[in-house]
Amino acid sequence: MSEARTAIFSRLQAQAPGAAEGRQRVQARLAAPCSEPRPQLIGDLLARFRAKAEALSSTTDEVAGLSDAPAAVARYLAAQGLSGPLVVAPALKALDWAAAGLQVALRGARDADRVGVTGCDFAIAETGTILLLSAPDCPPTVSLLPETHIALVRASRVLPSIEDVLTRLRAAGGELPRALNFISGPSRTGDIEQTIVLGAHGPCAVHLLIYRD
Secondary structure: OHHHHHHHHHHHHHHOOOHHHHHHHHHHHHHOOOOOOOOOOOOOHHHHHHHHHHHOOOEEEEEOOHHHHHHHHHHHHHHHOOOOOEEEOHHHOOOOOHHHOOOEEEOOOOOOOOEEEEOOOEEEOOOOEEEEEOEOOEOOHHHHOOOEEEEEEEHHHEEOOHHHHHHHHHHHOOOOOOOEEEEOOOOEEOOOOOOOEEOOOOOOEEEEEEEOO
């Protein structure tokens, strides 16, 4: 039955007027995507990103370099009264977590994990959003399951808009991973009496730790 249906549709497509030309137009459009109108961001991109992220209920901090991240994470946890081992994306295993007095588990997150720490592939100044690409050394669960998500954001990866992010991804070539997670602050819902509740479907706190190159 499926072979017959495929044969019928193939004949219809072959007989359709302009089918070949239509395919060529679609292929050309995909090969050379045009740039849609977008707002021009004025001022410092990093400052705008932090302002937009904080407006979405994220908290932000800044350190000089990536090696300073473990100590900054420890300070944040102490200020929030959080303790216990952290689940950290394996991509960050080279950082000296022990020197900051932190016990870490380099794996995907589980239900009982309270704090997850990841990197960040790109950040969007226009909306205060971060993008995490799934990979074996960056399991999506680390940013989705724990109540608190801490993301390390490289300042040079803060781009003006989502279009700029997509342009970078296309230029890099290769296939995209299974999951592209755009995170705009803590999880939230307003389903019940239009009252915003944080942590409805994911972390109830997002902390963005920005570091310079």
